Amino acid sequence: MNRQQKEEYLREYAILKAQGKPFFPYAVAKDAIMAVIVMAVIITMSIVLGAELGPKADPTTTTYVPRPEWYFYFLFELLRIIKPDYLVPLATLGIPTICLILLFLLPFFDRGPERRPEKRPLATSFGIFVIAAMAYLTYLGASAGSPTEIELETPKAVRSQGGEVLAQFEAGRAVAAQSGCLACHKFGENGNDGPGPELTHIGERMYPESIRRTLINPTSPMPSFKDLPEDKFNDLVVFLSNLK
């Protein structure tokens, strides 16, 4: 807006304001009705939905799949969608940071005098796009299963051996996926990168025996898995030691 447009706006606004009504009681009445609705909604939600309290926090069990409050799903989902390593920083804070900066600076780059949404196609469609994207990501987050699957190609060596080994490998994959390893380890592009090391090629680094020892007697914060049933434990070891 240039100087003339600014003055024009102020003049126009002064007229509209002069023709308006006093804030009290007219706007206050609407606000009060709205306040009653808001409180009614909060109270109803509290009565109907209650306040659950899960099991006590336990840093050593990770079978729980961490989920943020629903309005952070869109951030979480961004993280899940963008998996390649070198893009992760972009997803986690790059994109949100850029969005935040744009949000703050909005009034300083969109300075045209036009205010009607239908006369500002760029701004309006961008706004609708952002809302749709956030709604979509939130929906994805809400409907996403917990990360209890490990999508990794079965190594050639295992496939060619077939039979017993292949069966154990697949069973071990399921055990690993369901035992919370993903909360701390990364398999390929699945799971969290840390606090534990990536396990995609763990078979190259460790012998089955030392893997066994690690699982039974790990360094904290990794929990011990010595209580797994014998066969599951063996499957798990086969799975890990064949990840090459």
Added chain:
Amino acid sequence: MKLKLSAPIPAGLKPQPRRPGEKDPGAAGAAKEAGISAVDWLDERTSLSGAARWMMFRKVPKGTNWFYTLGSATMIAFLSQAVTGVFLAMYYRPSAAEAYESVRYITNEAFLGEFVRGMHKWGSTVMVILVFLHMGRTYFFGAYKYPRELNWVVGAVLLVLTMLMSFTGYLLPFDQKSYWATIVGVNINGTGPLVGPYLNDFLLAGPDFGATTLSRFYAIHMMLVPGLIAALIGAHLYLVAKLGTTAPPWLKAEKDPELRKESA
């Protein structure tokens, strides 16, 4: 524009002299007198009535509709959070050893405990939704344009603070869900450009999730951020009152005959 603190008092609130022949108003009248003189006493010493009138009897432009209530609705949700939060704070103990147990006590044993905790929990959801709706309203109405740019920026800070509230509050019950969600959240934060790791050090009170992390979250959640939010809401509303709320963007002023006469 100069700050004008004297808005016109509506006729109904002006003191009316008793008409000749009118009956003595009796006790009710005396009570009214007492009220008025108490307000007078306060005003003589604070001059607050000018500010109150400036806030309450300013005009809102023609065409102001229900979308304009979203801001005050957000504020009501915030106030509700503040009040329920005070009651929760009476029972809550911010230490890793006791937090869970104190929340369990609130939920299962304290009088109306689950109700108040439920209001606080769901109130946060309502507040976040309302903030976004309010922001959407100001965005699509172009209300962030001249002369209200600064108010948009203040609003954007309020949005960030509101999200920070829900992030720090989520840990406090200290159940599995809140613990692991916070670990992940903090991990995500730590990968951030430049300030990420430092921010984490500050949040966690050290390099890792430790004994003082919970109390730090608690202090941030119930002292630091709410204080900032309250102060910024004040600034936000001051700007709203000073600049006036926008008229809906479709409205064109029909030239007031008075004004036309003047400019002719």
